[in-house]
Amino acid sequence: MRHIKEHMSGSIDKLTTLEFQEDFVYGIDETNSESKINYSTIESFNELPQHFLLRLKGGQALILPKHKIVEKEQLRSEILEVTKKLGVELKNYTNWKWRGSLK
Numbered sequence: 001m002r003h004i005k006e007h008m009s010g011s012i013d014k015l016t017t018l019e020f021q022e023d024f025v026y027g028i029d030e031t032n033s034e035s036k037i038n039y040s041t042i043e044s045f046n047e048l049p050q051h052f053l054l055r056l057k058g059g060q061a062l063i064l065p066k067h068k069i070v071e072k073e074q075l076r077s078e079i080l081e082v083t084k085k086l087g088v089e090l091k092n093y094t095n096w097k098w099r100g101s102l103k
């Protein structure tokens with residue numbers, strides 16, 4: 001948890017606009033910081049009840065909370081286009097539920 005607080009605290013809960021380009025996801029956040037995630041670095045696409053997860057090679061993930069996404073169906077459609085291009089699937093975990101506590 002310390003690593004996350006020290007190294008990721010500036011990335012959490014920032015309003016970010018994502019665009020799915022030909023070969024990468026382009027992002028720009030509220031501070032005008034830009035990023036590109038090449039599709040080749042995406043390991044899997046997952047849909048949970050409350051989030052979309054883009055799992056990256058190397059253990060990182062892009063977590064997209066559904067309640068903050070304005071056009072969920074457009075995002076799902078763009079993700080499906082990328083999955084077809086990469087030959088992977090959008091894994092459906094929309095019935096997944098937490099078990100136990102986070103103690």
